Amino acid sequence: MPSGANRQVPTQEELAIWRAHIETFEIVRSRIEARLQQDSQLSSGDYRILLALSEAEGRTLRSSELATHLEWERSRVSGQLGRMEKRGLVRREPCPEDARGQNVVLTDPGARAFRASTLPHLRAIKDVFVDALTPEQLASLGEAATATRSHLGLEHRS
Amino acid sequence: MPSGANRQVPTQEELAIWRAHIETFEIVRSRIEARLQQDSQLSSGDYRILLALSEAEGRTLRSSELATHLEWERSRVSGQLGRMEKRGLVRREPCPEDARGQNVVLTDPGARAFRASTLPHLRAIKDVFVDALTPEQLASLGEAATATRSHLGLEHRS
Numbered sequence: 001m002p003s004g005a006n007r008q009v010p011t012q013e014e015l016a017i018w019r020a021h022i023e024t025f026e027i028v029r030s031r032i033e034a035r036l037q038q039d040s041q042l043s044s045g046d047y048r049i050l051l052a053l054s055e056a057e058g059r060t061l062r063s064s065e066l067a068t069h070l071e072w073e074r075s076r077v078s079g080q081l082g083r084m085e086k087r088g089l090v091r092r093e094p095c096p097e098d099a100r101g102q103n104v105v106l107t108d109p110g111a112r113a114f115r116a117s118t119l120p121h122l123r124a125i126k127d128v129f130v131d132a133l134t135p136e137q138l139a140s141l142g143e144a145a146t147a148t149r150s151h152l153g154l155e156h157r158s
Numbered sequence: 159m160p161s162g163a164n165r166q167v168p169t170q171e172e173l174a175i176w177r178a179h180i181e182t183f184e185i186v187r188s189r190i191e192a193r194l195q196q197d198s199q200l201s202s203g204d205y206r207i208l209l210a211l212s213e214a215e216g217r218t219l220r221s222s223e224l225a226t227h228l229e230w231e232r233s234r235v236s237g238q239l240g241r242m243e244k245r246g247l248v249r250r251e252p253c254p255e256d257a258r259g260q261n262v263v264l265t266d267p268g269a270r271a272f273r274a275s276t277l278p279h280l281r282a283i284k285d286v287f288v289d290a291l292t293p294e295q296l297a298s299l300g301e302a303a304t305a306t307r308s309h310l311g312l313e314h315r316s
Contacts (some may be wrong), residue, residue, distance in 0.1 A: 011281035011315040020257050025183060027310065052311040071185055075278045122167035127166060130172045132309035133302055138175055140298035144291055145178040151290035 028129055035124040040117035045080045050114040053106035063102045186287055193282040198275035203238045206273040211264035221260045247271060
């Protein structure tokens with residue numbers, strides 16, 4: 001394995017950190033998602049879309065904006081929105097400015113479901129993620145996320 | 159929102175870090191997975207199972223051990239193994255010690271596919287994850303993963 005500045009692959013130590021990181025936070029995520037499903041009957045996809053819409057102007061986003069924001073394929077967004085529309089959580093409307101576009105609107109029941117899910121979801125994040133870490137460890141995770149977003153050319157998140 | 163020692167929900171700052179962390183590393187993961195699929199025609203599920211088997215004694219694990227290791231439902235493991243068996247990557251056999259158990263064995267083609275995927279996958283991990291971070295940031299991520307595993311009662315990973 002080559003080493004030094006032109007090294008193209010991780011060291012054993014870097015790789016061990018990658019594996020510990022990805023495996024651990026996959027479990028964190030799946031535990032928090034299981035609680036969301038159990039407490040609020042929402043999948044993580046439901047939740048992410050409800051969250052994005054609840055923060056959007058007029059509770060409305062273009063479905064293409066949702067796809068970009070989630071980094072999902074458009075077919076996946078479309079399937080997800082179809083299921084949410086059947087449950088009355090969102091409504092899809094033609095986009096006035098673009099005949100080929102589609103607006104996704106948060107419905108009142110969707111907004112209520114999102115609000116009702118908030119407190120138990122926050123508790124799960126606290127129990128599973130925040131309480132595991134010291135304030136310094138938490139701050140380092142924030143810095144690592146910022147550095148990674150910048151490296152990948154993603155927009156800055158506040 | 160309550161505050162102080164008995165606080166049950168994250169602060170705004172803790173929550174912002176959670177969101178940045180989960181969203182950023184979801185993108186990291188999906189970019190690395192897309193490269194794995196493109197370079198080696200393996201999904202991340204395929205890869206995790208091939209990796210676990212390649213490190214197991216006799217290249218064999220019980221399917222229940224795989225489910226525990228991956229924290230997947232048994233039905234998901236079973237569906238995944240069925241697809242991999244069709245492609246010749248693994249073989250399922252009755253377990254000699256347990257009539258209800260099943261052994262999963264890495265086949266030679268599975269071992270070859272895993273080996274061939276390694277170098278491009280390591281390059282993707284380097285490009286997308288390692289190169290984003292300073293050595294200090296990487297070390298902090300490792301510490302955070304260790305602290306989280308301990309908090310969640312997971313076994314220590316080397």
